[in-house]
Amino acid sequence: MNYKKMQEINEYTIYAINNTVLDKLYIGCANTDKYCLGNRKADHLYKLRNNTHPNSDLQKDYNQYGEESFNICIPLEIVNKTKKEAMTDERFYMSILQTKGNNGYNRIYPGYKLKEETREKIRKSNSGENNHRYWEGKNRPDFSGKNHPCFNRTGSLNPMHGMSGSLSPTAKPTQCLQDNCCNKKIYGTRKECAEAHDITEQAVGYHTSGKAANPKFEFVENN
Numbered sequence: 001m002n003y004k005k006m007q008e009i010n011e012y013t014i015y016a017i018n019n020t021v022l023d024k025l026y027i028g029c030a031n032t033d034k035y036c037l038g039n040r041k042a043d044h045l046y047k048l049r050n051n052t053h054p055n056s057d058l059q060k061d062y063n064q065y066g067e068e069s070f071n072i073c074i075p076l077e078i079v080n081k082t083k084k085e086a087m088t089d090e091r092f093y094m095s096i097l098q099t100k101g102n103n104g105y106n107r108i109y110p111g112y113k114l115k116e117e118t119r120e121k122i123r124k125s126n127s128g129e130n131n132h133r134y135w136e137g138k139n140r141p142d143f144s145g146k147n148h149p150c151f152n153r154t155g156s157l158n159p160m161h162g163m164s165g166s167l168s169p170t171a172k173p174t175q176c177l178q179d180n181c182c183n184k185k186i187y188g189t190r191k192e193c194a195e196a197h198d199i200t201e202q203a204v205g206y207h208t209s210g211k212a213a214n215p216k217f218e219f220v221e222n223n
Contacts, residue, residue: 011031
């Protein structure tokens with residue numbers, strides 16, 4: 001990817017494709033300085049109509065439910081930023097709208113091309129007993145309590161703590177930094193903060209990680 005082009009300021013449109021039957025979304029980003037959103041819509045429709053869309057899940061549902069069940073390229077936000085910043089906004093919308101996994105059509109974050117050996121590792125890690133479909137109609141082993149593979153390891157097995165017993169970031173007090181929101185209230189955990197703002201924990205984590213240009217939340221260290 002050309003570094004110089006990544007630093008150029010352009011107009012980008014964050015858009016969505018909505019399956020109105022399943023209420024599933026795909027989030028994308030288009031450089032609307034060079035190509036209007038209509039061109040991106042036409043490209044998606046051409047591939048879907050010809051059964052050649054690279055997103056297999058989107059293509060499958062299009063084939064099953066028909067074009068009338070989809071709203072293509074709904075504009076969500078228009079930004080004037082570098083490509084890198086626009087991609088960050090795109091990932092933020094994916095997190096907020098939960099468009100990865102079974103809830104949507106996004107599979108990997110944009111801007112990342114996996115090497116073939118990495119793809120092979122992913123395929124192996126999702127094959128056999130590791131694949132959730134493997135256990136359909138079968139008795140899944142009990143991994144609770146002493147049967148848990150980590151049972152004999154030292155340290156806490158509480159998911160809110162690391163193996164050393166130190167407090168996980170998800171359990172740290174989290175403060176909202178927005179003036180016109182909740183008077184900069186401090187919440188007991190990241191989860192509480194996410195629930196209060198009706199967003200995902202991952203969305204809060206994006207801001208507390210320092211990746212956001214204008215963070216809306218931050219961790220508060222205990223004295």
